[in-house]
Amino acid sequence: SDKMAPEDMLFSYKGILYPITVCRPETLEVLHTFEARSDDVILVGYPKSGTNWLEQMVKELADAKYTEEEMKERINAEKKLETFQRLEFGDPGIYERMKQLPSRRIIVTHLRPDLLPPSIFQSKAKILVLVRNPKDTAVSYYHFYNNLPLLPSYDSWDEYFADFMNGKLTWGSYFDHLLEWNKYIDNERIMTISYEELKEDPILGMKKIASFFGFSLCEEDFSRIAKKTSFKAMKEKSSETHGKFGDALFRKGVVGNWRDIFSKAQNEEMYQKFQDSLGGTKIASKIKYDVYC
Numbered sequence: 701s702d703k704m705a706p707e708d709m710l711f712s713y714k715g716i717l718y719p720i721t722v723c724r725p726e727t728l729e730v731l732h733t734f735e736a737r738s739d740d741v742i743l744v745g746y747p748k749s750g751t752n753w754l755e756q757m758v759k760e761l762a763d764a765k766y767t768e769e770e771m772k773e774r775i776n777a778e779k780k781l782e783t784f785q786r787l788e789f790g791d792p793g794i795y796e797r798m799k800q801l802p803s804r805r806i807i808v809t810h811l812r813p814d815l816l817p818p819s820i821f822q823s824k825a826k827i828l829v830l831v832r833n834p835k836d837t838a839v840s841y842y843h844f845y846n847n848l849p850l851l852p853s854y855d856s857w858d859e860y861f862a863d864f865m866n867g868k869l870t871w872g873s874y875f876d877h878l879l880e881w882n883k884y885i886d887n888e889r890i891m892t893i894s895y896e897e898l899k900e901d902p903i904l905g906m907k908k909i910a911s912f913f914g915f916s917l918c919e920e921d922f923s924r925i926a927k928k929t930s931f932k933a934m935k936e937k938s939s940e941t942h943g944k945f946g947d948a949l950f951r952k953g954v955v956g957n958w959r960d961i962f963s964k965a966q967n968e969e970m971y972q973k974f975q976d977s978l979g980g981t982k983i984a985s986k987i988k989y990d991v992y993c
C-alpha cells in the first residue's frame with residue numbers, strides 16, 4: 701500500500717500520540733503563544749465526535765449576516781494565510797498568522813483543557829465542547845485509522861478496540877478527554893452539546909449554539925443551514941471542502957453504527973469502563989449512555 705511505516709506516522713508529545721503529517725512537535729512546543737481573543741469561538745471535540753460537522757454549522761451560524769461576497773473575502777483571508785483554524789495543526793508560524801485573521805475567529809481543537817494555551821481561559825472566549833457516545837466514536841475512529849494513509853492500519857477490530865480502551869490513539873484517551881473537560885463543565889463560558897442531540901434535532905441544537913454565542917438569526921436561516929449541513933449535503937461537497945480527506949471524514953453519519961461491530965463482551969467492557977471513569981459526572985449525563993446499551 702501507499703502507507704508509511706506505522707512508527708513514522710505518529711509521534712508522542714508529553715505522553716500523547718499525534719499524527720506527524722498534521723501536527724508537529726515544534727508547533728506544540730509554541731502552542732502556549734497562541735493569543736485568544738474575547739470574541740473567539742472555540743470548538744472542541746475528541747476526534748470523530750463530529751468536529752467537522754459542528755465547525756461547518758457554527759461557521760454558517762456566525763456568518764449568516766455576511767453577504768456571499770463578504771463570505772468569500774473571509775474565506776480567502778484564511779487561504780492566503782494558509783491557516784486552517786485548527787489550533788494544533790500545521791507549522792509553528794500559525795500562531796503569528798492567526799493574529800492577522802479578522803474577528804470573529806472560529807478555532808477548532810481536539811485538545812483537552814489541560815493541554816490548551818492559558819490565554820483561552822484567561823480571555824472571555826466561549827468554548828463549545830462536542831461529545832459523542834464512546835461506542836460510535838470508537839467505530840468511527842477505527843474506520844478513520846484504516847481509511848487514511850496518514851494513520852496506521854489495524855489488522856483487526858479487536859486489536860484496535862484494546863488501543864481505544866487504553867488511550868493509545870492519536871489525541872490520547874477518549875475517557876481522559878471527557879474527564880478533563882468535566883472539570884470545566886460549570887464554567888459559564890463553556891457549553892456542551894452532543895452529536896446525538898444534533899442528529900435528533902439539528903435546528904434545536906443550532907438554536908442552543910446561537911444563543912450561547914450570541915448570534916442572531918431568523919427561522920429561515922436555521923432551516924437553510926440545517927439543509928446545508930445535513931450529512932448528505934456535506935458528503936456531496938466533501939472533496940471540494942475537505943479535499944483528499946473528504947471520503948474518510950464523511951462516512952456514515954448515523955447514531956448506533958457500533959451495533960455492526962461490537963461483540964457482546966466489548967459492549968459490556970465499554971459500559972464498565974465508562975461507568976468506572978465517568979459514571980456520575982455531569983459530562984457523562986450529556987452522553988445519555990444508557991440509551992445506547
Ligand code: A3P
Nearest residue numbers: 748749750751752753840930931950951952953
Ligand atoms: P462516522 O464515521 O460514524 O460516519 P470528525 O469530524 O470529528 O472527524 O467526526 C467524523 C464523524 O462525523 C463521522 O462519523 C462523520 O460521518 C460524521 N459527520 C460528518 N458530517 C456529518 C453531518 N453533516 N451529519 C452527521 N454526521 C456527520
